[in-house]
Amino acid sequence: MPSMFRYLLNDVRGRPTTVAAELRGAGATFLTMAYILPVNAGILSAAMGAESTPSIVACTALAAGVCCVLMGLVANVPIALASGMGLNALVAFELANRAGSWQAAMGLVVLEGILILALVLLGLREAVLAAIPKSLKLAIGAGIGLFIALIGLSNAAIVVQGVPAPPGGPLLAAGDFHQPATAISLAGLVITAVLMARRVKGALLLGIVATTGIAALANQVTWPTEWNWPSFSVALQPDLAGAMRWELIPLLFALMMVDFFDTLGTATAVAEEGDLMDEEGRIPGIRRLLAVDSVSASIGGLLGVSSVTCYIESAAGVAEGARTGLHSVFVGLMFLLAIVLAPLAAMIPPAATAPALILVGLLMLRPIAELDFSQLDEAIPAFITLITIPTTYSIAHGIGYGFVSLVLIKLGTGRAGELSPLMYGVAAAFAAYFVVT
Template sequence: MDKFFKLKENNTNMRTEIIAGITTFLTMAYIIAVNPDILSIAGMPKGALVTATCLTAGLTTIFMGLYANLPFGLASGMGLNAFFTFGVVIGLGVSWQTALTAVFIEGIIFIILSLTNVREAVVNTIPLNLKYAVTVGIGLFISFIGFVNSGVVIKNESTMVSMGNFTSPTVIIAAFGLFTMVVFYKRNIKGALLWGIAVSTIAAWIYAIIDPQGAAYYKIFLPEGVFKYESISSIAFKLDFSIFNDPSKIWTLVVVVFTFLFVDFFDTVGTLVGVASKANMIDKEGKVPGAGKALLVDAIGTTVGALLGVSTVTTYVESSAGVAEGGRTGLTSLVTGGLFLLAMFFAPLFVAIPGSATAPALIMVGFFMMENITKIDFSDFSEGIPAFLTIILMPLTYSIGDGLTIGVLSYVIIGLLVGVYDKGKKKVSNVMICLAFIFIIKLIVSGIG
C-alpha cells in the first residue's frame, strides 16, 4: 500500500487514509437518496437508480484512486441531476433515454478534451490568488449547504434567507454533532468528523423512535431494513440516438450537451483546484499535480455513468471532508469507492443518514478551508477584486461554476485594463482570455434563454 499510493511521501498512513475515505463517503452518502429522488421524477425507476448511483460512484472513485492517486470522490452531480430532470426531460419534453444520450455525448467530448490536455491547461493557468479564492469560496459554499441542511438558515421570501428555529430537532442534532467534532479535534482524536456524523445520526434515529411523526416532518427516518439490492437492467444501456433522425431537434440536443459540458467542466475545475489547494497539493508554480489524470477520470465517469443510467458524474466538493481528516492519496478514494459499492446492498441504512447529521461536517470543512484567505493578496486590486467576487458569489449563486465564471471574467477584464494603464506590466495569459471569451458567450446565451 505504501509503495503503490506513496503514503510516506505524502506524509500519511493507512489508518488516516481509511478514516478520510469513510468520512468522504459519509458526507457524500446523501446522493444515494437524493439522486434517485430527482431522476425518478423523469420517469426512471427509483430502485434501479439507487444501485446505478452507488455503482457509478464506486467504480469511478476507485478509478480515481488507482489511476490518479488523488483523494477525490465522484458521483452524479447535484444541480446537474436537477437540470437533467427539470430542464431537459420535463422542460424540453424529451425522454430520459435521450437525456442520457446527451450526457454520454458530453462525456465523449470531455474525454477528447482531457486527452488533448485542454482541461489540464485551464486548471494550471488559473492564477494562484484565484485558486486560493476558489478554496475559500467552496468552503463558504459547503458551509452554507450545511447550515441549510441543519435548519440554521432557512428560506425567507422577504430577505431571501433568514435564521431558522434553534429549538428545532434538526438544529439541535447538527449542533450536537458540531460540538462533538470541536471537542474531538481539541483533544486530537482522529476521525473527529466521522465521529460527529455518527453521533448526530444516532441522535436523529433516537428522536425518530421517540417521536416518529415529528421526525417524519423533518425528514428523519429510521432505516427501512438493512439489506436490499435492485437490478439496473431497466435503465442501463438505454441510450436513444433517434433524435438525430429529426433535424428540428438536433439543435436542442446541441444546447443540452453544451449546458451539461459547461457546468460539469467548470464545477469540476473549481472543485479540483479548491480541494487540491486545501490539501497543499498545489506546487510552487500554482499547478495541480495529476490534474490531467483526475480530469480524465471525471470524463470517463460521466460516459460510463450515462451507460449505466445516471446523469453527469462529477468530482465532489465533499471530498474536502476527507482531506480535512488527512486524506492525501488514492487510498482515500479506494475506501470511499469501496463503501459506495457496499452501499448497493446496504442502501436503506445509508439513505437513513439525515442531512442534519452530515451538516456539521460540511460546516467544519468550510471553517478549515477559510484559512487560505490569508494567502490572498488583497492589497493588489487587480488580484483582490476577482478573488473577492469568486469567494462571495459561490455561496450566493449556489454554484461553484458561476463563482469561478465571474472570478475569471473580472480577472481578465481588470488585468487587461491595468495592463494598458501600466504599459504591459500586468500580463494576462491567452488561455485566461479565451476562457473569458467563452464565459461571455455563455452569459449572453443564458440571458437570451
C-alpha cells in the first residue's frame, strides 16, 4: 500500500504533489459535479419511470465512484468521471424510444463502451489524439473553457434562453438580476474572484462553500426531508440482445462519435490546464486513461445510468492544485459516500457552483494566447472550434466542425500534405456523423 500511495503522489511528469492539494482539488471537483446525481435521475426517469428516481441517484453515485477510483489507480491522472450530460438525454429521449425500451438503450451503451475499448487497444483513439494539430488542441481546450463558463452563466441564470424562443426571438438573453439564484451567484462570483486574485489556496472550494452559505441564508437551499436506504433496482438490466439490431447501428455510431471525441477534448483540456503534457505535447499514459474511460461507458450501461465519461469539471480540481490520480480516488470515495448521503450532495444549489465554473472557464482560456493568428489556414478552423463548442453545447460537434473545416481549408490552399491521413479519415467520419444524425 505505501508503494501505491507514493505512486499516486507523483504526477505524470514525475513531480511530487501533496495529499492536501489532491484532497482540496477533489473537493472542488466533486462539488462542481455533484449536480449530476439529481440531474441524471431527472433526465433518465423520463424513460425509466418516476418511481426509479431514487435508484438512479444511487446507481449514478456508484458508477461515478467506481470509475473515478479506476481512473486514479490505473491511469493516475486528475480526471473524474460520471454519467455524461448530453449522452443521458440521448439515451432517455431518443435511444429508449427507438430501441423499444430503456433496457435496450442501456444495452447500446454497453456495446458502445466495448467497441470504443477495442479502438483504444488497437491504438486508434490514441493515434487520433496525436494527429490533431497543436492549433486545434489549443482551441479545443479554450473552447471547452468557454463551454464551462456558459454552463456556469446558465446555472446562475445570468444568461437565459431568449423569449420568445428562436427563430422569433434571440438565442440568448440577459437574466433578471432580481432573481435570488442570480443574485446569490453574483455574490459568490465576487467572493471567489477576490479569493483567487489574492491567491488564497482553495479559493474555488471556499467560494462554493461560501456561496452555499449565502443560499442557505436566502432560503434557496433544499434541505433533505427523508433518508431512505439506497436502492439499486435499475442496475444489471441492459438488454444486449435487444440492442443488437441493424436498424440501431446509426444510434450506436452517434453514441460512439460523441463519447470518442468528448473524452479526447476533455483529456486535452485538463492536461493543458494542469501542465501535464510531455515535451512533445502528449499526455503520458494516455492509453490507460482512454481504456478506463471506455470501460466506464460500459459500467454506466450495466448500472443503468447511461454512459460514464470524463468530466471537464475536473479542471476545477486541477485549478486547485490537483495533479495526480489521488485526486480521482478521493472524488470516487466522495461519490461512494454520496450513495448514502445523496440528499446532502443534492442540497448544494447550481447557483453555488456556478461561480467556480465561470472562473475555471477563464483559467482554461490561457492556452489560446499561443495560437498563431497570422497562419489563417489553421487559425480559422481553431476559431470555428473555439466558438462552436459552447454555442452548439457539444464538445463533439465543435471538434467535428473544426476537423472538417481544417481539412477543407488545407485542401483548398494546396497544403493537403501537412495533415496526417488519419485527420482526413476522422473528418470524413464526422461528415458522415453530421449527415446521419
